[in-house]
Amino acid sequence: MKHESITYRTCSALETIDLGRELGMLLRKSDVVALMGEPGSGKTWFTKGLALGLGVPSDIVITSPSFSLVNEYKGRCALFHIDVYRLDGVSDFLSTGLEEYFHQDGVVVMEWADRWPEILPEWSIIVTISIIDDKTRNIILSGRHLNVVEIIKRMPESKIIGDF
Amino acid sequence: MIILGIDTSCDDTSAALLEDGKKILSNVVHSQIKLHHPYGGVVPELASREHLKNIMTVVRESLREAGIKMGAIDGIAVTVGPGLVGSLLIGLYYSKAVAFVHGIPFMAINHLEGHILSIFLEDEVPVFPFVALTVSGGHTSLYHVKGYGSYTLLGQTLDDAAGEAFDKVAKMLGLGYPGGEAIEKLGQNGSADKVNFPRAYMTKESLDFSFSGLKTAVSLYIKKWRGSKTLSSDVTVADIAASFQEAVVDVLVTRVMSARKKVNSPAAVVTGGVACNNRLRAKLMLAATEKDIPVYFPRPCFCTDNGAMIALAGYHRFLNGESAPLSMDVRSRFPISDLSPIH
Numbered sequence: 288m289k290h291e292s293i294t295y296r297t298c299s300a301l302e303t304i305d306l307g308r309e310l311g312m313l314l315r316k317s318d319v320v321a322l323m324g325e326p327g328s329g330k331t332w333f334t335k336g337l338a339l340g341l342g343v344p345s346d347i348v349i350t351s352p353s354f355s356l357v358n359e360y361k362g363r364c365a366l367f368h369i370d371v372y373r374l375d376g377v378s379d380f381l382s383t384g385l386e387e388y389f390h391q392d393g394v395v396v397m398e399w400a401d402r403w404p405e406i407l408p409e410w411s412i413i414v415t416i417s418i419i420d421d422k423t424r425n426i427i428l429s430g431r432h433l434n435v436v437e438i439i440k441r442m443p444e445s446k447i448i449g450d451f
Numbered sequence: 452m453i454i455l456g457i458d459t460s461c462d463d464t465s466a467a468l469l470e471d472g473k474k475i476l477s478n479v480v481h482s483q484i485k486l487h488h489p490y491g492g493v494v495p496e497l498a499s500r501e502h503l504k505n506i507m508t509v510v511r512e513s514l515r516e517a518g519i520k521m522g523a524i525d526g527i528a529v530t531v532g533p534g535l536v537g538s539l540l541i542g543l544y545y546s547k548a549v550a551f552v553h554g555i556p557f558m559a560i561n562h563l564e565g566h567i568l569s570i571f572l573e574d575e576v577p578v579f580p581f582v583a584l585t586v587s588g589g590h591t592s593l594y595h596v597k598g599y600g601s602y603t604l605l606g607q608t609l610d611d612a613a614g615e616a617f618d619k620v621a622k623m624l625g626l627g628y629p630g631g632e633a634i635e636k637l638g639q640n641g642s643a644d645k646v647n648f649p650r651a652y653m654t655k656e657s658l659d660f661s662f663s664g665l666k667t668a669v670s671l672y673i674k675k676w677r678g679s680k681t682l683s684s685d686v687t688v689a690d691i692a693a694s695f696q697e698a699v700v701d702v703l704v705t706r707v708m709s710a711r712k713k714v715n716s717p718a719a720v721v722t723g724g725v726a727c728n729n730r731l732r733a734k735l736m737l738a739a740t741e742k743d744i745p746v747y748f749p750r751p752c753f754c755t756d757n758g759a760m761i762a763l764a765g766y767h768r769f770l771n772g773e774s775a776p777l778s779m780d781v782r783s784r785f786p787i788s789d790l791s792p793i794h
Contacts, residue, residue, distance in 0.1 A: 300664075326619055327667025331610045351611045351663075353619075354461075354589035355783060356535065383537070418671065 291436040292429035295445050299422055303329045304336035306426060310412075311340020313438050316364040316392045321400035321407050324416035329424055330398045333416065334368055337396055341366050352398070357385065365393030372399045380406055410434050452525045453517075454769065455510070455549075456762025459542030460534030460562045461589070462498050464505040466513040467758030468524070472766040475572060476517035478752065478759045481505045499537035506545050513758070521553060526774070528765020531559040532785030533589070539781035547777055556774035558765040562756075563787050566722045567596060568767070569753045569760035577718040577747050582711045586703060587723035588614035588629070591660050592787075593710045596720070599767045600793035605710050606658025613699055614725045616662040620669050620695050624688055634692045635728055641689030643697035643730075646672060650702050658710050660702060669695050700731045704738050711744060720747045726754040767793050 297303045310320070320337065322330040335349045342362035343349070352358040352370040360366040367388045374380055380403065388395050389408050400407055410432040417425045428439055453476070458465040468476040514521060529546035532539060543559075550557035566585045570576060580597045582605070591608040611619070614631055621630025626637060648668050651661040673691065676682050703725075711719050719739060725731065726748050739746040753760060768774075771793045 325670060326623070327663055327670050329663075329667075331663060348607060348609060350608055351615060353615050354612060355533065357783075359784065418667065421668075421671070 290429065290431050291439045292427055293439050293442055293445050295426045295428075296419070297329075297424050297426060300329060300332045303332045303416075303424055303426070304339070307333040307336020307338075308340040309336075309443055310414075310428065310438070311337035313441055314341060314394045316394060317390075317410075318434070318438075319389060319395045319397065319408055319411040321404075321411045321413050322396060322398045322416070323401040323413065325418065328416040328418050330416060333414065333426070334396050334398075337394075338362065338366055338368075341394060356383065357388065365391070367391070367393050367395045368398075369395060370398040371402060377403050377406060412438060452766070452769075453519065453523060454526050454528055454762040454766045455513070455524045456528045456560075456565075456758035456760070456765055457506075457510070457542045457546055458530045458562065458565070458756050458758050458761045459502045459506065459538050460530045460532070461538060461756060462501075463756045464502050464509045465756055465758035465761075466506075466510045467762050468513055468517040468519065469759055469762035469766060472571075472763060472770075475759050476519070477513040477515075478757055479509050479513040479516065480752070480755075480757055481509050498535060499541060502538050502541040506541055510545075521549065524553070524555065526550075526555050526765065526769050527557040528560050528761050528768070529557060530562045530565065530761050531775075531779065532561065532782030534562060534781075534783065536781055536783045539783070543779065543781055547779070551777060556769065557779075558768045558773060559775035559779050560761050560764045560768070561785050561787060561790055562761075563590065563592070563785075564600070564602070564790060565760035565764045566590075567594060567602060567720075568599070568764050569722050569749045569757070570720045570747050571763060572753050572759050573747070573749055575747065577720055577745065580714070580716050581718040581720050581747075582707060582714060582716045583720040583722065584703065584707050584710075584726075585723045586613050586721065586725040588612055588618060590723060591662075591703075591725075593658050593706060594787070595710075595714045595716065598792065600771070600790055602787050602790065604787065605714065606660065606706065608660040608662060610661050610663040611666060613660070613662060613703065614723075616666055616699060617696075617725070619666055620692075623670060623673055624692060626692070629724075631725060631728060634696055635730065637689050638693035638696045638730070639689075641687055641691070641693035643693040645686055645690035646694035648672070648694055648698040650698055650705075652702065652705070658706055658713065660706065662699065662702075665695070665698055696728070696730055700728070700734050703731060704735045707735060708738055708742070708744075718745045718747065722749055722754060724755045727751040
C-alpha cells in the first residue's frame with residue numbers, strides 16, 4: 288500500500304477550523320480521524336471545523352472531551368469526539384468500551400491517539416498538528432489505506448511548497 | 452421530609468441526607484483522588500468499579516451520621532447526567548433499587564442544576580434573579596438564574612473547562628492531581644505578574660470562555676523557560692503557577708461582572724470545584740464590592756461534587772410533583788436547557 292500525505296500550514300485558529308471543515312466535507316460514516324499534537328496545538332479547533340464539514344449545526348459548541356471522554360454530535364452522520372488523554376493504557380481503552388465507536392455508524396475523531404497507535408484501525412486518517420509559533424501550525428494529513436489515499440487526493444491543494 | 456441525594460457522576464461517591472430542603476443531616480463524600488493520583492486524571496473503568504464498591508458504605512455512613520434508618524427517607528435524588536456513563540449507572544441503579552424496595556419516589560437530577568443550587572445549602576443565600584458561574588474540571592458556564600429550574604445559558608467555554616486547564620498545566624509543570632489545588636498552593640510562593648499570559652476575551656460582547664490559547668501559551672513558555680538558563684534562574688515554577696492562575700482568574704472575574712451587568716442582575720454566585728480557589732474568591736469579592744454587588748460562594752465542601760446539592764435539587768423537583776420512571780436511563784450529555792422550570 289502506498290503511503291499518502293499532504294502538509295498544510297495554517298496561520299490562525301480560523302484557518303485551522305477551515306482546514307478541518309474541508310476534511311469534514313469529505314468524510315463518511317466509519318471514517319476515523321486520529322488527531323496528534325501537543326496540548327494547545329489546536330486539536331479541538333480542528334474538530335470544530337470537521338464538525339462543520341459534517342453538517343453539525345454551527346450553533347452547537349464543540350468542546351474538549353477530556354473530561355467526558357466522548358462527546359457525541361449529530362450532522363450528516365454521527366460524530367464521536369473522543370479524547371483518551373485521561374486513560375492510562377490500552378487496557379483502559381478497551382475496558383471503557385471506546386473501541387466500539389470504530390464500528391458504529393459515525394465518524395470518529397480521536398485526540399491523543401498517538402499514545403497507543405495500535406488501537407487505531409488501519410483505515411484511520413492521521414492528522415498531525417505541530418506548533419510553529421503562537422499562531423502558526425503545521426498540519427499533516429496522512430494514511431495508507433486506499434480510502435484515506437482517496438480522501439487526501441480530494442483535499443484542496445496545499446499552498447505551501449514541499450508536499451511529501 | 453427527608454431526601455437522600457446521591458452523586459456518582461465523576462470520581463467521588465457522594466451521599467447526603469437533607470431535611471425539608473434546608474437542614475443537612477449528613478454529607479458523606481468518598482473521594483477517589485488518592486487512587487487516581489498516579490494517573491494524573493480520572494480513570495473511568497476504575498472509577499466505575501470504585502463507585503460500585505463504595506456506594507453502600509457511603510449511604511450507610513450518611514444514614515448513621517444522620518441517625519436515621521433507610522425507612523425514614525421520603526425520596527431519593529440521583530444524578531443522571533452529565534458525566535461518565537459507567538459511573539452514573541452505579542448511582543442510578545442503586546437508587547432505583549432502593550426506591551423500588553422502599554416504595555418511595557426517585558428524582559433524576561441534572562448535575563449542573565445541583566451545582567447552581569448548591570448555594571442554597573448555605574445560611575446566607577441570594578435572592579432570584581442572579582448570575583451564576585459554574586466552574587469545574589468539566590464545565591465553565593454562566594447562567595442567568597431566574598428561579599428554581601429556570602436557567603438561561605449566557606456563555607460557556609468554547610474549548611477547555613477552567614478546571615481542565617488547571618489540571619493540564621499542573622501536569623506540564625510536573626505537579627500533582629487535582630491540578631487546581633497544586634497550582635494554588637505552589638502559586639502562593641510565586642508572583643502573579645511575573646509572566647504575562649494572555650487573557651482570552653473573544654469579543655467584547657461575548658460571554659464565552661476559551662482556555663486553549665492560554666494552555667498553548669503556557670506550554671510554549673515552559674519550553675522556552677526550560678531551555679534558557681537566564682530565564683529559569685529568574686522565573687520560578689511558583690511564578691509560572693501564580694501567573695497562569697492569575698490569567699484564569701482574571702477572565703472568570705471579568706466575565707462574571709460583565710454577565711451581571713448585561714442582564715442587570717443584583718447578585719452573583721460562583722459554584723463548582725474551581726470556586727474553592729481562594730484567589731478567585733478574593734479577586735471577585737474585590738471587583739464586586741467596588742460595584743456594591745453581593746457575591747456568594749458555597750463553602751468548599753459544597754463546591755466540589757456532593758450529594759447534598761443533588762438532594763436539594765431533588766427536594767424542589769419533588770415538591771413540583773416530579774419523579775422519574777424506573778425505566779429512566781443515564782444521560783452523559785444533559786444540557787441544562789432540557790430542564791423545565793419549577794413552579
